Amino acid sequence: MDELDKLKGAWKNQDYSKHKVSTNDIYKMLHMKSSSYVKWIFYISIIELGLGFLISSISYFTDSHKDSMELFKELGVYSYYIVAIVISTTVVLYFIYKFYQMFKRIEVSDSVKNLMKTILKTRKIVKQYIYFNLGFAFILIEVTLSFGMIQSYLKIAIDKGEINPVIPLKAYIIGGVLTILIGLIIIGIFWGIYQLLYGILLRRLNKNYKELKQLDK
Template identity: 40%
Template sequence: MDLDKYKKAWENQPEETNKVSKIDIYKMAHSKSSSIVKWIFIIGILELIFWGGLNLIFVGSSYSQVYEELHLNALVKISIYLHYFVITLFLVLFYKNYKSISISDNTKKLINKILDTRKTVKYYVYFNLFYMVLANIVVMCFIFYDLDGLIQYYNNHGIVSSDINKNQLIVSLIIAMTVTLSFMFLILWLFYKIIYGRLLKKLYKNYKELIKLEEVN
């Protein structure tokens, strides 16, 4: 039975049966909340695997060759490993949230754990969006710093002529980076909005039901 229907049936019951029904509603909200947080943890793991696979595909690509010739491989690797490290920390927090919700033995504790989980997921989303933009801007700044090296790379691969205007190249790179980052940001934001947003909405619904249940007590 759906939690809303269960709650409506409970409110229409005789007073002497309310205590038993409150426990049933708490158990249902507890079970659903635990399941939602478990899925947040699983999706986080799948996302980490996705980023890892993407970086494996990236190795050996033309972008990787540019970074190698501009001596930026170390910077890019540090950026990637730092991203993995922070995502792993968030996964640990997701798992802790799941375990803590699983063993919560009263309504107030469950309410607090749900709030903690929502905050953790929001921070995770904000970090990924911010880090993606920041890491790419930092790498691009280093590329601008060695613009002659980039032009030499382009010349060696027949991408541009040797007499290219540096200002035009900078403007072209900025436009390309802005368009690419905007597209990536939008795709990532939509992913988080659809996947994590939907889970957080369900979690918040359980939170509101538990608040009402607590107020009745």
């Protein structure tokens, strides 16, 4: 019998009666608010999932939205815009449904490893949603910037007196590189902030899950 085995008996006989919480206090505790991490994950995820919806809903009522719609119609790309809106709404609804399904699976009476896995999977859904939105935003930035640059170039050329201005290849290349760079910087900043928040939120959970997974190899 080793040293720790000998301590088992004493471990079991620890007297906690001096520190016993009264049944009255236990009753009070039952009605207190939990400060659970899962609750925070739920709130943060709802904010993340709802933010996309909120921004697009607000922008729908702005004047610039009406202007953009008219411009899209003029350019003959309005139907593409509608398709993009339908796709993005379907994707958002899909993510909300997946999130809800996964969140319901979080059970505090699950095994330690499974609970961690379910929480991480739930967060992964929100993370995928954020990446989808960043990707969508990147495309939107690229299209808007390219369109803006081409329009500005042509306007300047017409103001200078050119009748049928043609954009030289060099200007296309410089413009293309610039729009990609600007798009990458904007998305990069958002991605960095998100990674930081995500890292802080899940640091302990990720560390513990990694350790448990390592044990089961």
